Amino acid sequence: MTETPRVRTLILDVPALVGHRAGQHVDVRLTSEDGYQAERSYSIASAPGQPLALTVERLDDGEVSPYLVDDVVPGDKFELRGPIGGYFVWEPDGATEPIFLVAGGSGIVPLMAMLRLRRDAGSTVPAKLLYSSRTIDDVIYRDELQHIGADVEQTLTRAQPPGWQGYARRVDIQLLRDVAFPPEDNPRVFVCGPTSFVEAVAEGLVALGHRPGRIRTERFGGT
Amino acid sequence: MTHVDGNAIGGLLNDVFGREATDASGLCSTCGAENFVGALLVYRAAGVVVRCPACGAVLMRFVEGHGQVWVELGGLLGSGLEPLREGRVHVVDGG
Numbered sequence: 024m025t026e027t028p029r030v031r032t033l034i035l036d037v038p039a040l041v042g043h044r045a046g047q048h049v050d051v052r053l054t055s056e057d058g059y060q061a062e063r064s065y066s067i068a069s070a071p072g073q074p075l076a077l078t079v080e081r082l083d084d085g086e087v088s089p090y091l092v093d094d095v096v097p098g099d100k101f102e103l104r105g106p107i108g109g110y111f112v113w114e115p116d117g118a119t120e121p122i123f124l125v126a127g128g129s130g131i132v133p134l135m136a137m138l139r140l141r142r143d144a145g146s147t148v149p150a151k152l153l154y155s156s157r158t159i160d161d162v163i164y165r166d167e168l169q170h171i172g173a174d175v176e177q178t179l180t181r182a183q184p185p186g187w188q189g190y191a192r193r194v195d196i197q198l199l200r201d202v203a204f205p206p207e208d209n210p211r212v213f214v215c216g217p218t219s220f221v222e223a224v225a226e227g228l229v230a231l232g233h234r235p236g237r238i239r240t241e242r243f244g245g246t
Numbered sequence: 247m248t249h250v251d252g253n254a255i256g257g258l259l260n261d262v263f264g265r266e267a268t269d270a271s272g273l274c275s276t277c278g279a280e281n282f283v284g285a286l287l288v289y290r291a292a293g294v295v296v297r298c299p300a301c302g303a304v305l306m307r308f309v310e311g312h313g314q315v316w317v318e319l320g321g322l323l324g325s326g327l328e329p330l331r332e333g334r335v336h337v338v339d340g341g
Contacts, residue, residue, distance in 0.1 A: 050257040064254055107256035109269035110284025218248050240285065242250045 026078060026163045030129060031092045032068060035075045037103060043067050043075065045136040046112040046213070046241075049105030051077075053087055061086035066132040066215075066241075067106060070139035078163060080129040111241045113137040113213060120211055121149035121204045124173075125194070125224050127216025128156060131163050133241060134215055138171045150174065153202050155194050155220065157181040176202045194220070196227040206232035211239075218242040252286040255294055258308060259283065262317055262335050263327045275323035276303035283327075 024032040045067075052062040063086070069076035081092035095101075111133065113122060122141075124134040131154055141150055150173035156162045158181050168175050178190035178198065190198055204210040212233060214224045221242045229235055252259075252268055259267035268284035279300035286305060287297040293309035298321070305321035317329055318338040329337050 048253070048256070062257075064257070104257045104260075107260060107266070107268075108253055108284070109256075109266040110282050111253050111268070218250065240251060241253050243254070244248050244250045244290075 027161055030080045030163050032076055032078045037075050042071055043106035044112045045140040046133045047106040047108040049103050052102040063087040068132045068135050070143050078132045111239050115144045115146040120209050123203050123210045123212045124152045125214040126154045127220035130216030135164055138173055142172045159184045194224055199227045200231055212237055213239050215241040247289055249287045249289050252284040254288055262315055262329050264330050267327055270326040273323040274298040274303055275321055277301035
């Protein structure tokens with residue numbers, strides 16, 4: 024399924040896979056004919072209980088993502104390791120504190136798994152998503168986000184379409200102050216995106232009075 | 247060099263420790279900061295270097311090659327993790 028010109032969602036049929044948790048990733052390993060191996064991590068987009076879906080952004084100098092976004096066809100096989108991760112994970116475990124999710128670019132993927140789980144489980148935990156993209160065409164899950172059942176705020180940092188109602192700048196402390204649950208609500212916070220984005224958001228939230236121990240981050244680097 | 251965080255090496259840590267490790271806590275032997283493994287700073291080059299987010303000290307090092315993983319955990323004062331000592335994992339520094 025094509026999400027944006029650079030992003031595609033793959034549904035994988037993995038017979039031996041044990042159930043995954045929202046926020047986890049898998050490692051994909053490709054082996055070329057000469058034995059060279061490349062391995063990268065991709066977040067799981069689907070809610071637990073659903074078929075394993077990976078949403079992958081093509082990095083033009085990447086070794087794995089161009090294959091997954093442009094070349095893979097139904098029936099192809101490749102190696103997977105996982106599901107992996109127990110830190111950047113959310114479960115509707117009976118806790119009532121709100122969740123505040125902050126995504127930069129394809130950092131939306133593990134957070135979408137959490138929002139889908141929350142929806143599917145009928146959780147009433149208040150949830151807000153702050154999602155930063157470059158342009159409207161880069162927004163992943165654009166339609167589904169409109170009825171995900173959470174409060175979704177978006178910012179477009181590079182260009183905005185006519186009549187855009189959302190924010191139009193990089194996430195800064197004032198934007199976080201406007202959007203985030205107040206620290207007194209003791210929200211659980213999950214931040215995922217490029218390293219510089221994650222650090223800016225986490226530092227901003229701490230400056231606003233959020234406890235560092237409530238903020239969980241997942242940074243992704245280059246390729 | 248940019249870094250990612252401990253989540254990114256969850257698969258490698260699974261191989262080394264034989265269990266999910268990102269939600270274990272690790273104690274820095276330099277500054278005493280305690281952090282979840284998933285929140286540590288990870289630098290990748292020829293190998294993997296894991297640093298303390300509070301003080302930057304090296305906590306763990308991993309080098310993979312020839313189907314084996316060499317592990318050095320000297321910067322960790324303690325954690326809930328005990329590395330495997332068989333098969334493809336070699337603990338260099340006593341762990």
